Amino acid sequence: MLKGLLRRVGNVLRGRATLDEETIEDLEAALVQADVSVPVAMEIVDRLRDDAERGRMTDDEGLLDLLRDHVYERLAPCEGELNIAPEPPTTIMVLGVNGVGKTTTIAKLAHRFKSEGRSVLIAAGDTFRAAAIEQLEVWGQRVGCEVIAQKMGADPGAVMFDALDAARARGIDVVIADTAGRLHTKTNLMEELRKMARIVERATGRPADERLLVIDANTGQNAIVQAREFDQAIGVTGIAITKLDSTAKGGALLSLTAEMKIPLKLVGLGEKPEDLVRFSARDFADGIV
Numbered sequence: 001m002l003k004g005l006l007r008r009v010g011n012v013l014r015g016r017a018t019l020d021e022e023t024i025e026d027l028e029a030a031l032v033q034a035d036v037s038v039p040v041a042m043e044i045v046d047r048l049r050d051d052a053e054r055g056r057m058t059d060d061e062g063l064l065d066l067l068r069d070h071v072y073e074r075l076a077p078c079e080g081e082l083n084i085a086p087e088p089p090t091t092i093m094v095l096g097v098n099g100v101g102k103t104t105t106i107a108k109l110a111h112r113f114k115s116e117g118r119s120v121l122i123a124a125g126d127t128f129r130a131a132a133i134e135q136l137e138v139w140g141q142r143v144g145c146e147v148i149a150q151k152m153g154a155d156p157g158a159v160m161f162d163a164l165d166a167a168r169a170r171g172i173d174v175v176i177a178d179t180a181g182r183l184h185t186k187t188n189l190m191e192e193l194r195k196m197a198r199i200v201e202r203a204t205g206r207p208a209d210e211r212l213l214v215i216d217a218n219t220g221q222n223a224i225v226q227a228r229e230f231d232q233a234i235g236v237t238g239i240a241i242t243k244l245d246s247t248a249k250g251g252a253l254l255s256l257t258a259e260m261k262i263p264l265k266l267v268g269l270g271e272k273p274e275d276l277v278r279f280s281a282r283d284f285a286d287g288i289v
Ligand SMILES: Nc1nc2c(ncn2[C@@H]2O[C@H](COP(=O)(O)OP(=O)(O)O)[C@@H](O)[C@H]2O)c(=O)[nH]1
Pocket: 096, 097, 098, 099, 100, 101, 102, 103, 104, 105, 181, 242, 243, 244, 245, 246, 267, 268, 269, 270, 271, 275
């Protein structure tokens, strides 16, 4: 499933048992091309050089194995589980810029909770685009979940309020809220997000249990900018990385976790409801082939 991440890096190292100057240069370049930031790429190369000098290699997969181990060690402390509230409803706000996969991830999450026997309500909080509401309703039908929606242009805070009200009345276990693809440069949109967050807090007596930031694995270094902006707005509690099935990169994750200590929780591996898995540092590292 996760095969071919950092593919060029794998190619550079394959069959090489020694880390000569040429390999080091190629390795650094390949890491940066796979969206690893320059400082993190240099750290990785230094670490590999140290390990190689200590002779921790047995065969010609040796360097590649060292890289996998190192990536695993970097990411393992970041593995995290979705927060589930002790008292229902668990509220999950799904955040991220347009096109990263928020709506699809919501459908996948709803599908997963339902298959675990939990009741789910979806709030169509992306009221910015009419298509977004329709798309969510189609998904709701597909995965068998009610979607609470208002018209395009409606106040997302009001949609959130309605959804929480309905959830309380019906004893729903999980409320998952879509949000607009707020360009982080547009302050009023971030303001709307904060308002939605306040409404959750007022209705449930605590901040949204999960403020899940969706990041497209193809995003590159901009992922860090996105994470910072959304974190400043309402505090991000977890990250879902989508489209890891369709990229040979994935290096942005290494830079992101070097910069910010936000748990990595989910991985999107396709466009179907079941294409969502828990983030696993081991799988990610072993995906480097
Ligand atoms: N290959 C792949 N495509 C995805 C994944 N998640 C979402 N997509 C696609 O990305 C596009 C944008 O997704 P959408 O959920 O509408 O993004 P939103 O604007 O953030 O709500 C759609 O074509 C989805 O099918 C994934 O994990 N893998």
